[in-house]
Amino acid sequence: MQRSIVNSYELRNDFPIFKKKINGKDLVYLDNASTTQKPYSVINSITDFYSNYNSNIHRAVYQLAEEATELYEQSRKKIANFINVRPEEIIFTRNTTESINLIAHSWARSNLKKDDVIAITEIEHHSNIVPWQILCQEIGTRLDYVGIDESGFLDVEYLIELISSRKIKLVSISHMSNVLGTIVPIERIIKTAHQYDIPVIVDGAQSVPHMSVDAKNLDCDFLVFSAHKMLGPTGVGVLYAKKEFLEKMKPFISGGDMIKEVFKFHTNYNEVPYKFEAGTPNIADVVGFGAAVDYLEKIGMENIRKHEIYLTEYALESMQSLKYITIYGPMDSKFRGGVISFNIADIHPHDLATIMNDHGIAIRSGHHCAQVLMQRLDVPATSRASFYIYNTKEEIDKFVNAIKEAGRIFKI
Amino acid sequence: MSDDIYREIILDHYRNPRNKGKLENANVTVHDSNPLCGDEIDIHLKVNDGVISDVKFEGKGCAISQASASMLTELVMGKDLNVVKDLKKEEILENIGLTNLGPARIKCALLALKVLKVGMIKYYSENDPSSAEQVKNESSLY
Numbered sequence: 001m002q003r004s005i006v007n008s009y010e011l012r013n014d015f016p017i018f019k020k021k022i023n024g025k026d027l028v029y030l031d032n033a034s035t036t037q038k039p040y041s042v043i044n045s046i047t048d049f050y051s052n053y054n055s056n057i058h059r060a061v062y063q064l065a066e067e068a069t070e071l072y073e074q075s076r077k078k079i080a081n082f083i084n085v086r087p088e089e090i091i092f093t094r095n096t097t098e099s100i101n102l103i104a105h106s107w108a109r110s111n112l113k114k115d116d117v118i119a120i121t122e123i124e125h126h127s128n129i130v131p132w133q134i135l136c137q138e139i140g141t142r143l144d145y146v147g148i149d150e151s152g153f154l155d156v157e158y159l160i161e162l163i164s165s166r167k168i169k170l171v172s173i174s175h176m177s178n179v180l181g182t183i184v185p186i187e188r189i190i191k192t193a194h195q196y197d198i199p200v201i202v203d204g205a206q207s208v209p210h211m212s213v214d215a216k217n218l219d220c221d222f223l224v225f226s227a228h229k230m231l232g233p234t235g236v237g238v239l240y241a242k243k244e245f246l247e248k249m250k251p252f253i254s255g256g257d258m259i260k261e262v263f264k265f266h267t268n269y270n271e272v273p274y275k276f277e278a279g280t281p282n283i284a285d286v287v288g289f290g291a292a293v294d295y296l297e298k299i300g301m302e303n304i305r306k307h308e309i310y311l312t313e314y315a316l317e318s319m320q321s322l323k324y325i326t327i328y329g330p331m332d333s334k335f336r337g338g339v340i341s342f343n344i345a346d347i348h349p350h351d352l353a354t355i356m357n358d359h360g361i362a363i364r365s366g367h368h369c370a371q372v373l374m375q376r377l378d379v380p381a382t383s384r385a386s387f388y389i390y391n392t393k394e395e396i397d398k399f400v401n402a403i404k405e406a407g408r409i410f411k412i
Numbered sequence: 413m414s415d416d417i418y419r420e421i422i423l424d425h426y427r428n429p430r431n432k433g434k435l436e437n438a439n440v441t442v443h444d445s446n447p448l449c450g451d452e453i454d455i456h457l458k459v460n461d462g463v464i465s466d467v468k469f470e471g472k473g474c475a476i477s478q479a480s481a482s483m484l485t486e487l488v489m490g491k492d493l494n495v496v497k498d499l500k501k502e503e504i505l506e507n508i509g510l511t512n513l514g515p516a517r518i519k520c521a522l523l524a525l526k527v528l529k530v531g532m533i534k535y536y537s538e539n540d541p542s543s544a545e546q547v548k549n550e551s552s553l554y
Contacts, residue, residue: 023413346427348474350449354517355414367450380450380472409418410475 006299006307008392014039014295015390025360028395033178033206033339033386034364035228038292042231045291049284056280058257072283075290076273079238082293083208083215083223089246091239091276092286096205097127099224099239100172102276103201104131106249107222107241108170114140116169119162121146121154121184122376123177126369128203132172144168148376152180152329156189163192171200175207179368179384180329181312181339183207190220199245205229210308210337210388212301215240232292233285239276246272253278304389308338311387311396315340318400324412325403328377338387341368344403345412349383355406361399417510418475425479430486435468442531446523448516451477455485455527459535462493469527474520476510481524483508488528497532497547501525 012018015037020027029037049071055062057069073087080087093099112118118132122145132143144167146159162168171193176183190200199221207213208223209230215223222245227236241249251258251269258278260268269275296304312333319325324345330336344352349365356363364384367374374380385399435441435456445452451473458466467489469481487507488496504525505511505518513521529547536544 350451350474350517350520351418351476354417358413366448380452406414409414410423 004303004307004310006303006389008307008390011299012390012392014041016040016043018390022360022362023358028359028361028398030385030387030391030395030399031362031364032388032391033229033368033384035234036209036231036388037390038231038233038288039295041295042233042288042291046233046284046288049287053287054284057283058274068283071287071290072281075286075293078290078293082297083213083240084217085215085240086243088271088273089240089243091241091246091273092281093237093239094235094282095228095237096125096203096224096226097237099237100127100201100203101131102239102252103172103222103224103241104135106252106276107199107245108132108135108141109139110250112139112141112169116141117144117162117167118142118170118172119144119146119159119168120172121159121174122148123152123154123180123182123184123370123373124172124174125178125203125205126371127205128172128174128201129372141169145372146173148180148182148373151331152177152182153335154182154184156185159189160192163189163196163198166196168198171198172203173200174203174205175213176204176210176337176339177329177370177373178206178339179341179370179373179382181336181341181386182329183335183337186220187218190218194219206337206339209296211305221245227285227289227292230292231295232289233282235282236285236289243272246276249276251275251278255279257281299389307389308387309333311391311393312336312338312340314393315385315387315396315399318396319403322400322403323407328382339384340386341382341384343379343382344406345410347406347410347412349381351410352383352403352406355409356399356402359398359402359405361395361402363399416512419509421509422475422479425482426475429469429478429482431468431482431489432470433468434470435466438466438468440531440535442527442534444523444527444530446473446477446519449473449477449520451520451523453477453481453524453527455481455524455531457528457531457535459493464488464491464493464496469524471524473523476513476517477520477523480504480508480510480521481527484524484528493532493535493543496528497536497543498550499525499528 053068055064055068076087201222202220204225208225223240228234255278328341353365438456440457443454453471456468
């Protein structure tokens with residue numbers, strides 16, 4: 001088994017929430033695919049912003065506003081650098097969902113037409129399904145789904161076939177499944193799609209926080225992700241798009257700050273990225289997001305990935321020995337992020353999560369905003385444990401013991 | 413804690429649900445689900461002379477929601493509608509012995525009652541509009 005060089009025991013001291021007790025027990029937080037905990041450096045940067053720099057950005061000429069603008073734009077640079085793109089290609093949104101909606105509204109609506117086919121997959125989160133369904137209803141485009149096999153791997157050959165037969169006009173695809181943990185070989189998909197001039201949207205909500213993602217090298221046309229899944233605050237998402245796309249795209253939300261000049265009956269829009277950031281943005285939380293990226297870079301994304309491989313392998317090995325367990329998704333951690341969905345005997349995931357809570361363990365139960373995938377797996381729900389830098393081997397032991405305890409309570 | 417929730421009787425009703433299945437010639441059939449959990453319950457009612465002469469449920473979901481539905485059918489079987497319409501959520505929780513549930517899980521326990529009340533509103537609105545109003549007003553379960 002691979003070793004981890006991340007000292008998660010020491011790291012935990014950076015996160016105030018781990019001082020909290022749940023039912024008298026230490027919190028074991030295993031719902032990181034949903035949202036992550038925040039280190040002091042992120043919390044403090046937000047407090048520091050409101051205490052020392054609070055003012056609106058991009059307009060006023062007094063010193064405070066210049067400092068606030070500088071902090072906000074510094075964050076943009078940090079995030080651009082983090083995924084290796086230019087700062088003007090980073091748009092701040094509220095979350096991944098809003099970023100995909102922005103693309104559907106501002107790019108797809110004017111570049112696709114009736115009967116054009118959009119390829120998505122059975123592993124998508126609802127945020128990469130519903131905006132396309134709405135677009136299809138409105139302009140008559142159609143959806144085609146790329147399926148998965150029994151081990152949770154995507155049918156990449158089918159997608160390649162769709163692309164090379166020129167049957168589709170857009171690919172929108174998750175980089176890592178939030179349920180199965182499956183890592184999708186997007187390099188090959190993007191390369192093939194570009195041979196046929198088909199743009200590719202990558203949903204990086206699960207990948208960007210957990211592994212090194214170089215958008216320039218990948219050459220994806222769009223990449224979307226959320227700050228709160230990578231130690232940052234809620235309410236901040238990112239849309240990366242190649243500048244040539246952004247420049248041709250129409251605004252999404254319109255009003256203040258996205259304009260150059262407004263006349264009575266027409267407006268000239270601001271340049272990118274500002275054209276897509278109407279109204280006062282979430283300034284303090286964007287600044288907090290910058291602090292989160294600093295924290296992650298200090299540890300190193302390669303090290304984070306290694307730590308999660310280590311935890312995932314240990315958890316899979318421990319769980320496989322349990323009676324009546326079904327584990328979904330690839331069993332090889334090379335192809336899987338730190339996300340494990342499973343079911344055990346006839347214990348419903350919500351009952352399991354209730355029992356876990358007795359032990360201070362937070363796991364997710366339900367459909368994980370992926371009902372299309374649940375239908376494919378033919379289950380109403382799964383339980384899901386997902387890991388991050390602060391999780392330890394001992395926590396996985398507690399988690400596995402709690403599954404055994406559930407078995408005792410349910411008399412299986 | 414969990415040992416108090418998942419007692420023998422809950423597990424028994426979860427694994428061996430009473431009155432489960434379809435009901436031919438039901439007067440009322442109602443379906444609802446809990447979007448949070450994905451719990452689903454269908455309730456079929458047969459009403460004769462103001463009495464629930466037969467009741468069956470179908471559904472899938474967690475032990476709490478399914479056991480609660482099973483126990484509810486036993487509770488209302490053969491009862492006068494006037495009695496059933498006044499059933500309070502506290503009585504249901506007491507009946508299944510789950511009075512300490514948190515806000516998320518209480519919805520699982522009360523889903524069957526919610527479906528039953530919607531069924532009664534549906535029945536009354538054809539036969540007794542003022543009772544339909546009464547159930548509607550008193551049915552804010554959550």
